[in-house]
Amino acid sequence: xxxxxxxxxxxxxxxxxxxxxxxxxxxxxxxxxxxxxxxxxxxxxxxxxxxxxxxxxxxxxxxxxxxxxxxxxxxxxxxxxxxxxxxxxxxxxxxxxxxxxxxxxxxxx
Amino acid sequence: xxxxxxxxxxxxxxxxxxxxxxxxxxxxxxxxxxxxxxxxxxxxxxxxxxxxxxxxxxxxxxxxxxxxxxxxxxxxxxxxxxxxxxxxxxx
Numbered sequence: 055x056x057x058x059x060x061x062x063x064x065x066x067x068x069x070x071x072x073x074x075x076x077x078x079x080x081x082x083x084x085x086x087x088x089x090x091x092x093x094x095x096x097x098x099x100x101x102x103x104x105x106x107x108x109x110x111x112x113x114x115x116x117x118x119x120x121x122x123x124x125x126x127x128x129x130x131x132x133x134x135x136x137x138x139x140x141x142x143x144x145x146x147x148x149x150x151x152x153x154x155x156x157x158x159x160x161x162x163x
Numbered sequence: 164x165x166x167x168x169x170x171x172x173x174x175x176x177x178x179x180x181x182x183x184x185x186x187x188x189x190x191x192x193x194x195x196x197x198x199x200x201x202x203x204x205x206x207x208x209x210x211x212x213x214x215x216x217x218x219x220x221x222x223x224x225x226x227x228x229x230x231x232x233x234x235x236x237x238x239x240x241x242x243x244x245x246x247x248x249x250x251x252x253x254x
């Protein structure tokens with residue numbers, strides 16, 4: 055059980071680190087939003103799943119109740135994060151921001 | 164195992180400082196919104212880890228759920244506002 059918790063924790067922290075570096079380094083709003091989506095979904099879901107496994111390890115009624123609440127947080131994050139990311143991309147696209155291409159702007163918007 | 168969660172919380176707070184740069188100095192308004200969303204997600208995970216560190220996870224789970232809902236609604240409302248209004252500075 056400890057090995058599974060450590061693997062999930064390392065995966066989540068890896069996705070958080072990569073997403074944050076991409077948030078700083080990438081050149082365009084759309085690619086940065088791609089990285090923000092990775093932070094939101096994969097990183098936080100892995101970390102919350104690690105917390106759930108750590109909580110459920112000592113199995114009695116109170117820990118089971120808290121574990122169910124953590125699963126509720128995970129389910130809400132699983133629904134809400136892609137929706138928020140899609141709303142940001144939609145607002146960005148309809149506001150008329152041209153995507154970045156290599157070597158300057160595209161000719162036709 | 165609690166020590167590993169505590170050090171992970173410290174690392175997540177350092178990552179929050181990095182994404183604060185994108186919130187403070189982003190060239191576009193959507194960049195600032197995106198950095199605020201990333202910081203909100205990290206804060207939600209950080210609240211859960213602090214609940215493990217304090218040993219009161221049953222209380223902190225409710226705070227984290229409320230924080231996640233607040234973050235989601237604020238991002239949705241702000242992006243809907245920019246969708247209706249358009250980007251003012253056009254960048």
